[in-house]
Amino acid sequence: xxxxxxKDMPVVExxxxxxxxxxxxxxxxxxGNITKYNSLVDQMLxxxxxxxxxxxxxxxxxxxxxxxxxxxxxxxxxxxTLGLAPVASRQTLQELSDAKVYPQSAYAMGTxxxxxxxxxxxx
Amino acid sequence: MLAEDFELQRALALxxxxxxxxxxxxxxxxxxxxxxxxxxxxxxxxxxxxxxxxRGNPDGGQWTETDANGNPVAQRRVxxxxxxxxxxxxxxxxxxxxxxSERVGWLKATARTAAEQGIAAVEVAKLxxxxxxxxxGMQSYSDPPRSLDxxxxxxxxxxxxxxxxxxxxxxxxxGYPREAIDSPDNLVVIPRMKHWEINQWYQxxxxxxxxxxxxxxxxxxxxxxxxxxxxEALKIVGVPKP
Numbered sequence: 001x002x003x004x005x006x007k008d009m010p011v012v013e014x015x016x017x018x019x020x021x022x023x024x025x026x027x028x029x030x031x032g033n034i035t036k037y038n039s040l041v042d043q044m045l046x047x048x049x050x051x052x053x054x055x056x057x058x059x060x061x062x063x064x065x066x067x068x069x070x071x072x073x074x075x076x077x078x079x080x081t082l083g084l085a086p087v088a089s090r091q092t093l094q095e096l097s098d099a100k101v102y103p104q105s106a107y108a109m110g111t112x113x114x115x116x117x118x119x120x121x122x123x
Numbered sequence: 124m125l126a127e128d129f130e131l132q133r134a135l136a137l138x139x140x141x142x143x144x145x146x147x148x149x150x151x152x153x154x155x156x157x158x159x160x161x162x163x164x165x166x167x168x169x170x171x172x173x174x175x176x177x178r179g180n181p182d183g184g185q186w187t188e189t190d191a192n193g194n195p196v197a198q199r200r201v202x203x204x205x206x207x208x209x210x211x212x213x214x215x216x217x218x219x220x221x222x223x224s225e226r227v228g229w230l231k232a233t234a235r236t237a238a239e240q241g242i243a244a245v246e247v248a249k250l251x252x253x254x255x256x257x258x259x260g261m262q263s264y265s266d267p268p269r270s271l272d273x274x275x276x277x278x279x280x281x282x283x284x285x286x287x288x289x290x291x292x293x294x295x296x297x298g299y300p301r302e303a304i305d306s307p308d309n310l311v312v313i314p315r316m317k318h319w320e321i322n323q324w325y326q327x328x329x330x331x332x333x334x335x336x337x338x339x340x341x342x343x344x345x346x347x348x349x350x351x352x353x354x355e356a357l358k359i360v361g362v363p364k365p
Contacts, residue, residue: 030231032319113331
């Protein structure tokens with residue numbers, strides 16, 4: 001999706017895009033389609049950057065996704081709201097980590113450990 | 124009736140009852156497994172047309188008419204793009220999938236669900252015969268964590284792989300000697316599917332590494348950093364004891 005298309009999208013559509021992309025990441029990860037997963041990361045980062053650039057940092061619109069039924073959507077929503085909703089996003093990461101369902105548990109644990117070490121600064 | 128005949132009849136009846144009970148137990152396990160897989164696959168298709176209250180709130184997890192900021196959902200509604208899917212979720216294939224990535228995907232998803240449900244891999248293989256070849260690997264997936272010493276001193280059997288804590292391919296490319304790469308200190312015996320997960324993790328872009336893959340992040344870094352990340356990889360797939 002072109003940067004201009006993203007710029008023209010209302011926030012609600014950007015959140016829809018984020019949900020769709022991260023749901024497709026779940027499928028790609030489940031079936032070990034690493035190339036697909038990694039290319040979806042680029043798409044997701046573009047959407048998250050666009051939300052961040054909107055007045056007032058509209059990544060806050062991702063907060064409701066912290067309770068999405070798909071654990072990959074929850075994981076990525078938590079990653080991008082750590083600086084905006086630190087308690088809720090960390091709780092989501094902790095729950096994903098505790099559930100021990102790979103790969104989301106692995107990524108959630110990795111982020112929590114990085115936060116604990118101070119290697120990761122929420123923005 | 125002779126005493127021997129009576130004993131024989133009794134033994135046969137007992138065997139029939141036991142066999143029936145075992146069959147019922149197996150059917151119950153299979154049903155639980157099928158339902159779990161159904162739920163698992165349906166989750167992939169779930170359309171969250173209505174937001175829920177985030178955790179940390181008194182009504183956390185409940186469906187809501189407003190979002191986290193109290194705005195009406197009509198303005199901040201979250202849903203998947205496109206129509207809600209109407210087709211049935213995909214079934215675990217009865218025939219062996221043609222491609223390796225499909226097989227690995229189904230095996231991992233199935234092993235994970237079976238482990239969650241406490242179902243033995245051998246029972247799964249009765250339902251999906253093509254998985255029988257991988258039963259040992261599926262069974263070892265639910266192994267409890269072991270100490271690093273135990274993992275380093277174990278002998279690899281069916282369903283287990285020898286894993287290099289510092290990845291051998293990259294270490295070799297960067298000129299590390301084979302003696303270091305293959306030293307007992309760098310080798311652990313781990314469940315095969317955990318090994319697959321670690322390989323997948325090394326190739327997947329992750330926020331922990333600035334959205335690089337761990338493998339890219341480690342390129343050119345020293346042995347100690349590679350080992351530290353290698354030990355981290357083992358921990359996050361739950362192989363060693365915490």
